[in-house]
Amino acid sequence: MAPSHFSSSSSCCCCWSPAPGRAAVRSMGSCWLRLAALLALGARASLAYEETPWCSPIKVKHGYANCRTPQGEYYKNVLGTRCDIRCQKGYELHGPHQLICQSSKRWSGKVLCKQKRCPALSMPTNGGFKCSDGAYFGSRCEYYCSPGYQLKGDRIVTCMDSKAWSGRPAACVDTEPPRIQCPSVKEKSAEPNKLTVRVFWDTPEGRDTADGILTDVILKGLPPGSHFPEGDHKIQYTVYDRAENKGTCKFLVKVRVRRCVKLNAPDNGYIKCSGDGNNYGATCEFSCIGGYELQGSPARVCQYNLGWSGVEPTCAPMNINVNVRTAAALLDQFYEKRRLLIISTPTAANFFYRMQLGMLQPAQCGLDLRHVTVVELVGVFPKLIGRIGVKLLPPSLTLQLRLLLRIPHFSFNIVVMDKHGMDKERYPFPATPAELFALIDKFPLRKDEMKLQAEIGHSCP
16 A cells, blocks of 8 residues: 655644555554654655645745755745745845744744945035935945035945945045235336335235135235335245145346446546446546546436436646736635645745655655645745746745735745635644644545545555
8 A cells, every 4th residue: 555645734644554464553642753663664654744834925025035844845834944034235134044934823033134224424524425325235425525625535435235335435625725816027117316116016815715714825025115126036925725735926026227338437536426336317426636637527427318417527637827817816726626735934945844845755645645735935025936846836926825825924834725725724833744634634525535535445555
C-alpha cells in the first residue's frame, strides 16, 4: 500500500502501510515519533505538508522577506515560518530582522523600511543650497554663494547609503579683492621762481564686492594738497576688506619745472641766483671782483619762453676817470662798486705814511677781496698830488677831495669809506691790515659778499 499524503493543519496525522511480513504499528503521540517508528520498521513513508496559509502574507515596502519553514521548505506564511527581512539600498529597517509565523496566526513583530536620511546640512554663511529631495538618500544638494563670495569645498554633495554626505563641507569665502579706482596721471608745472607745486586730487573710494565693508585704506606717498618737487612721484592706495583681501591702484604725479640754459659767472666776477639757478622765474645777479667793473645787465631773469632777460654781463677792469672837474664826480664813480681807503700825508717822507704803505703792500689780496681802492693824497697845495693806482689826480682835484672830506693838510690821516660814500672810520696814525679788515668785514654789504665768496671758494692764501 502506498504511503498516504502527510498534511498539517490544526492537528497532525501520519498515515502509512507496513512492509510485507511486518505487523502494523500505530501509536499515539507526535507524528514525528510515529514516523520514526515506521522508518525503523522499514516502512516506506511519505510526508506531506499541506500548504494551508496560517499567517497573512508578508509585504515589505521598499524591502523583501526571505522565508523558510521549519523543515527548510520555502513557504512564506505557514506556521513556524521564519522570514529574514531586508530593505532596499537607501532604506533602513525599523523593527526586528526576523519575523516568525506564530500559532496566533500573527507574525512575531512589525517591520518598516524607511528611507535613510543624512544629517541636515548647515547653511553656509553668505550662501545657501538647493536639494532635490531634502536630506533623504540619493538627494543631490548644490551649494551657491552670494555675489562677491566663492565656494570652498564640493559644490554638489549626495546623501549616501551610509547616511553621510559625499564630499567636503562647503563654505562661502570672500576671495575677491576690493575694487578701488585711482585718478589719472596728474601733470603740473611749477609756478615762477618755485621748484614745487601743490597738487590736489580726490581720495579714491574703495568698494568691496562682498559685504561692502572695508577695514583699512593705506596711502603710500604724499597726501593730496602736498607740495611736490620736480620729478615723477608714485602714489599708491591699498584697501583691505574684512577677509584681508587687498585691492591696489596707482597713479603718477608729474611735476615739471621750466628751465632756461644755466648761466655761468663772468670772468673775474660772481653770480648769485635764486631758486635752482635756472628755473622759470629765477633771478641771477652778477658782480665783479675787486678792480673790475660790471658791464651789461647786473641781473637777469629766466622767462616763460625759457630765455633770459637782459644782456650777458662781463667784468672789465675798472676805468677811473681822473679828469672830472669835481671831487663829488670822482667819488660817484665808486658808488656801490668800491670802498675807499684814503691815505693823506703832508710829505712823501712822512714816517707814518711810509709805514702804512709798507703794511699794505703784502695785503693787496685782502684789499681786493674786500673791494677796497687805495687813494693817496700827498703834499700841501700847491705842491699837492693825488694817486689812484697808476693814475695821478690833478692838484686841484686833490685839494677838492681834502676839502670835501675835511682831511687835515699838515698831518697824517686815514679815512675809510663804504660803498655808499659814507665816512666810516678815521685813523691819525697807521692802521694794520688786520684792523682795517676787521672793520670792513662788519659793514652790512660785506656780509653778503663774504657769503658769496665762501660759496664759490674765493679767498686769499
